[in-house]
Each structure stands twice: as structure tokens, then as C-alpha cells.
Amino acid sequence: MNATPLPPTVRIYLEALLLNGRQPAYAFIAADGTLQSWGGEMDRYLKQPLHKGRPADDQIDALVGLLPLEGENASIPHLMTDTYRSADLHLVAEAGGAWMILLDSTVEVHQQQTFQQQSNDLLLLKARQLSMLAQLRAHNEHLEAILNQLSVAAVRIAPDGTVTFLNAYAERLLATADGTAATGRPWQQLLPLDSQAAAAFAALLTAEDPAACARVRLALETEGALRHLEADVRLDPRDPAFRITYFYDISELQELRGRLNEKSVFEKMTGKSEPMLRTFQLIRDVARVHATVLIEGETGTGKELVARAIHACSPRKDGPFIVVNCAGFTDSLINSQLFGHKKGSFTDAVSNQIGVFEAAHGGTILLDEIGDIPMNTQTRILRALEQREIIRVGETEARKVDIRILAATNKNLEEEVKRGNFRLDLLYRIRVARVVLPPLRERREDIPLLARTFAAAVAAENEMIAPVIGPDVLAALMAYPWPGNVRELRNAIEFAIIRCRDGMLRCHDLPPEIMTSAENEQHPDAPAPSEKAQLLEALRAENGRRDETARRLGISRATLYRRMTHYHITEADWR
Amino acid sequence: MALKRKICMLGAFSVGKTSLVSRYVLSIFPEKYLTTVGVKIDKKTVEVNGQETTLLIWDLYGEDAVQQVRSSYVRGADGCLLVADGTRPETLEAARRIRARMETELGPLPFVLLLNKCDLQDEWCIDAHALAALQDEGWSVQRCSARTGEGVEEGFRMLVGNLSEAAP
Ligand SMILES: Nc1nc2c(ncn2[C@@H]2O[C@H](COP(=O)(O)OP(=O)(O)OP(=O)(O)O)[C@@H](O)[C@H]2O)c(=O)[nH]1
């Protein structure tokens, strides 16, 4: 039921959201607090049926205390509803009452929960370790025994920087590459840090009151794996000239933080626009076979993401996935990067080095910007593809490799072949299957969905609640041509979120070029006005029924909504 | 129809807000820590001065170093239970900060401070002296434990009592 007409801005906004899986429900509450009308997917959120004319806050608990609004809007992000979904509840003051809008945010809440849980668990663990330590003073002769019981890496460092003790956990975490004991050596050998990190750590070590200093974050390569650590320094309770450093391994958290956005992007890639749906099916199809795939698309369309998706859906998903950006390398560098080299085979080859073809054994390699690979390397790649073996630079003996190759390019490789820059036989070999990614301007209906996905991801990375994207922002995003495609959209959202202050993205938060474009949009390349007239006529003829109108015009329902949004068409226009 | 009152659970993360609500409303104590994202509203009907009153208890996410509880959740509340973990002194500081922020943004509100986890005697770090100091500053304070149930009813009742004094 929908007795009160929605204001145009609310309607456009809701329709865009409807298209993008946020399942809006809305209701109008009169100034006296009674519920007047409602629509959308209310039963998604409420178990009890609503009653017209009765007080809204008797029927919806979350509204108790909030009505009347008195001209001030209100928002309650991530409210757990009766149906155990999470929803963002917004109250928008309007003449004569208020609109209540509910938007599904269940997926975001789940993602945020996973992240927040890890983060909190880690903080609690740290707090517990430190309080245990504070109690150490009482029985300090057992320091080492106690340190050994901690499930955190503890390292004791002498005033001259020599490591005098590592607990069992530290030995595991900081396992030195050559397996020698670290005790008795300077900490710099135990912690091979870059100069900036080393300086920060040294400052923490020599601080008079290290407990008052902020923790230092370090990235440390141990046995080939990159670990993210947080270091915290305390005075040794037995001898304050000595320091005890605690290393907290936050790699998982770091990784989770990274995955949080990848995952939502990947999931949301299963979006609604036709070209993308086709692409997803294609990804699923090619993932199952071993074939080499050429991924084509403009810059920023997400070619690497497609490659990751293919890898993740393939039987090799537990193997490594390595991206090599082939642009801007010299012949010898790219050769040794891909195939490895023997010590002394060229000037910079100071040690034996394995290449990514070997490192990716059992997994997948993405050769990004393959159009930029020099001829000589192309020949080697062709050989690797055909023989399934490689030869390190400077060696003669071939080594078997089991890898899957994906290639990506924003060039037209056939043109490159004609110009003599690319081998035709290699093109045939890598183009066994093709995935062509559409530019963002050809799938505009995905923009609201992508914008929201990015907003959630960026917010999660920064550990904040995802802001709401206002209808004016959505309109500006839809109008912009996006030469930099999805990447540019993501950057724009990131930019806006950092500027946004109050949980609601507004137009003035967007990068200037997007706003400028939105202002000019009406003028030069605005579509012919007759299209709007056509739309209105069809809507009028079908009495506003969207399915029929779309059919009448020979366009999809999604396209109809998109055009209606574009022309700001509202019910009042055709009635 | 019963009178409805909105009360909010506020405090640092993992101090036991969710556990206290669960103990008070359902008489259960969940051992496993599952952090809250956003807000969940629970209900309990009690009698206040002969008047049936439904408490709508807003269990909010906890604060950490980077995430503050937004006052938009607390708008329209009749009172707040500030929860601190008696084994983590920094959570008491967090409670003070939250109260100050809410009062700046929303005006004065009835607050009761719950010092939770009092079953963990060995790790308890709030001595009688600190407690007295809080009370001197005008705080209503209740020691409690969601795990054993000690002091939980009392804490909620203390706030509800304050509410009825400030009834609309
Ligand atoms: N020993 C003890 N543990 C408690 C008590 N209350 C809560 N806990 C534990 O403390 C942890 C956190 O409890 P929650 O109730 O989830 O805390 P919260 O304040 O809701 O946390 P957030 O939602 O993350 O802000 C859980 O592991 C609980 O089992 C208590 O009275 N005694």
C-alpha cells in the first residue's frame, strides 16, 4: 500500500537501491506519530503486520523515543531486526511527518563482525599479556619461565642491543633463515627491517619510558612469508637497563582487512548488469578447464580481479597466485623475474634466483600488460606454455613446471601483431579463451552497487561504519563517464569517505572532476529530449507498470529504471 | 498498554554489555565472546511503582580506539547503563569519556555505572578507594557479574528507579 506519494528524491534513491539488492522498505509517519502508509519489502524486516493509524512507535520498537522528529533527521546503522537481518534505519523529516526507510545491511554486518572479532580478540590478548607482566615484579626470578608461557613472542635485549633471550614463541615466529640461534647477536640480525622501520624500533627500544610510547608496526620477512608484527617494549622488571620486546603477530588481521574488500568486490561482481552477469558465467566456465585465458579490458576495469576469480574457482585454488606486471621491464630483468637465473649470468645476478614460473608451481600466474613484453621473452613464454618447462637464465637444463597462465592487456593485441610487436603464435596460444571486460560506462546500472560495496570496504579498512550514499551523490556518479573505470570509482569513494564527516556522503565530498561533470551533464552530450518524452508516453500508457513499460519500449527493466533515474522521472510526471 | 522506556548499554568493547542483557532478560550467560556490530534491541517488562513498564534495552557495539559509539543511537533514550570491566581499568576511563560525550551531545541523562566481572576477584583492579571516589563524583555505581548474576538485577533496578524520578 502506498497512499502518500513519495517525494521524487526519495523515490529515485529507493529505486536505485531496489535494483541493487538493498531491499528497501519505507513508511510515512504523520506528525502525530501515527503510521500512515508503507511500502517496499517491509515483511523482510518485521514479523508483525503493521496497522495504519496506530502509533508507529507502538509497532516498531526502534522508534521509541525518536518521535516526533522535530525537523531533525535520525539514522540508526546496523539495527538487528525482528527477522534477524541487519538494516540501516533512516528517519527523514518531511512536511507533515517523517519518512522511515529501512535498507538491508546484513552482508556488511557479517563482514564487519568477522573483522571486528579478530581485532578485539587480539587486543584482549595483548591486554592480558601486559597485565600478567605487570604482576611479574613480585616473582621476578622466574621471568624467563613466565615469558616462555606467554603465547606471544618475547625478546630480551641488552643495553648494547644484544639479544639475550627469546621465548619459545619468539623462536618460532622469528625463526632465522639460517637456523642459527639469535641469542648473543644484535637485534638488527634477528629483525631484518628496512631503515625506516629499524629507526622506529630503535627509538622505541631506547625510549626512557617505552610503555608510554605507541606500538611500532613492522613488516618482517621470515622464511619467505611476510609477517606483520606490532612491537611493544617494556623495561625488564629485574634490570631496567634491559628491555623486553613483545611482538604481536597481526598478519592474519592484516590479511583479513585486505580480504574484506576483495571479497565484497568479488561477491558484488556477481552484480546485476547483463555484461557482468555474462562475464561471471564465463569466469566460472573457464575456471574449470586448464586453458590459458586472455583477459581484455580498459585500464581499471578489474582484470586482475577476474584473474583472481578464475584462480579461486579453479582446482588450483590452494596453489599460489602470482601477478607479474610486465610493463616497463628490460629484457633481462623480465626474463630473470619470470624464469629465474643462475648466479653470475648477468651483472646484477649476484645469487641463484628462482623465477615466478617456478614459484607458482601448482598455481596460477597472471601476466599483466602482456602486450608490453619484449620479443625475446615472448619466445621463452611460448616455449614454457608448449613444453611445460622452463630454463633459468644462464642455465641449460630444463625444469618442469605445472602452472596455469592467465594474461591481461588493455591493448589490442591483433594490432600489436600487425605492427610486429607481438608474436602471432603466442597470441593464439594465450587466447584459447577470452574474457572481455566492459568499461564502467557500459554498465552504469552497476554504479550504485559498486559505490556501496566500496563504501563498505573502505569503511571496514578504516574501522568505521559505512556511510550512507545520498541520492545526489548517486546521481552524480551515474552521470560521470568514468574513464578510469571501476578503479577510478573506488578512488572517488575513498576520497569522499575520508572527507565525509557525519555518516552521509554528499556531493561536495566527491572529487571535483566528478562534480563538474555532473553540473555539465545537462548541456552538451545530454541524450535527445525525445527519449524522455517516449519514456513518459510509455509509462502513461501502461499506467506506470514497469514490466509492461519496459516490454513496450523493448528495453530491460533495469534499463528502464536507469533511464528514469537519468531523466529524474517521477510518478507525478506521467500521472 | 505498558509504558515503554528506552535504555542503552554503553561501554568499551568486551566489558560484558551483551552478557548483562542476556543475564537480565533471559537468565543465561554466554561464555563465548561474540562482539556486537550495530545494535540489538531486547525487551523486558517490569513493574515500576505499580506501573507496568517495558524496557527496550539497546545493546550497542562497544568502543575501541578507533570506533566511537555514535550519539544517534542514544537519542531519545530515557537512561543509560555504562558498563566497565573491573579487571581492565582503561574501560572505566572509556565509560567516563562516553558519558561526557553523550551529555555534551544529548544533554543530561540518567546514568548508572556497572562494574562488571566482579567474579574475577584475582584480577580485580578497582579498590574501595576508587569506588568511593566515583561515588563522591556523583556516580551511581553497582558491582556486578553477568556470569554469576550478582548485582545485575540491582543495577538495572537502580537505573529504572532513577528513570521514574525523571519520568516525563
Ligand atoms: N568472568 C566474567 N566474564 C564475563 C562477564 N561478563 C562478560 N564476560 C565475558 O566477557 C566477554 C565479553 O562479553 P560481551 O557481553 O560479549 O561484551 P560486550 O560488552 O557486549 O562486547 P562488545 O559487543 O564487543 O562491545 C565474553 O567472553 C563474556 O563471557 C562476567 O561477569 N564475568
Ligand SMILES: [Mg+2]
Ligand atoms: Mg556486545
